[in-house]
Amino acid sequence: MNESIRANDSTILCRQRHCTVRNLSATGAMLDVTSPVGIPARFTLVIEAEHASKPAVVVRRQDKRIGIRFEAERASSAV
Template sequence: MAEHRATPRHRVLKAGIIEFGGGAIDCTVRNMSEAGAALDVASPIGIPDRFGLILPAEGRCLPCHVVWRKEKRIGVAFDRDQ
C-alpha cells in the first residue's frame, strides 16, 4: 500500500482524551505524526468534526479536525494555526 501522507506516521499506543464543548471521550492514539493521528474510539458517533486531543502523559492539548471515520477509529489532522 502506498503512503499518501505528507509526513510519515509512527505507531504508538498512548492514552488520549477527545475534549469538546465541555464533554470528553477517552481514546487510544494508535499512530501519530507531526500532522495528524489515528485514534481508536468506542464509537465515532457524537464526536464533532473539530475538538482538542489531550495527551495527558505529555501534558499537551492539540486542536484538530476529523479527516475520516471508520467503525471504531477516526483519523485527524492537527490544526497548527490555532
C-alpha cells in the same frame, strides 16, 4: 466550538468512551474508539503525559477508527 478530549498516555476518554491513540505523528493521529457517535468534527486533543494539546479536525471515519489532522494554532490578529 471545540471540545477537549483528554488523554493519559495513549488511552483517552471521549465523552465517557475509551479511545486509543494510534499512529501519532506531528501532523495527526489515528484514534480507535468504542463508538464514533458524538465525537465532534473539530476538537482539542489533550495528551496529559506529554503536557500537550493540539487542535484537531476529523479527516476520516471508518467503523470504530477516526483519522485526525492537527491544525495550526490560530494566532490572534492585531488590529
